[in-house]
Amino acid sequence: MSHHSEVYSEAPVVPVGAYEPPYYVAVFTTVRTQGQSGYSxxxxxxxxxxxxxxxxxxxxxxxxxxxxxxxxxxxRDADALTQWRTDAEHRAAQQRGRAEWYQSYTLHVAKVERSNGFTRAQVPQSPTAG
Structure with missing residues (x-):
């Protein structure tokens, strides 16, 4: 099985923050095929x-x-999720994904009822005594 590495944006690695519920999540879990032409x-x-x-x-x-x-x-809401689900370019990519890029996938859509987060405070570096 090949290992596909992805290069996403250069943004710092931090999770999406907690929002005030309710809101929606779409969880897309995939296993990709060998043929990845055009995927990136x-x-x-x-x-x-x-x-x-x-x-x-x-x-x-x-x-x-x-x-x-x-x-x-x-x-934020079901309307936003529906707009994404029905977007023409997104739908075309879904078809190509089933034809070429994915061995298997699942999609889970859920309404978030509770959300919280944590970020470790950055401790300022003190100058080295010397």
């Missing part, structure tokens, strides 16, 4: 496209060494 370009295009949807809150990605990919997308 399409993925980058879709990441740009989803940002234009009013109510889009962000996205987290993870990839296991074994090849399981997980993308969690966050949306």
């Amino acid at each position: 370009e399409t993925n980058a295009r879709l990441e740009d496209l989803v940002k234009d949807i009013p109510g889009y809150l962000g996205m987290d990605h993870a990839q296991t060494p074994g090849g399981l990919g997980i993308t969690v997308s966050y949306f």
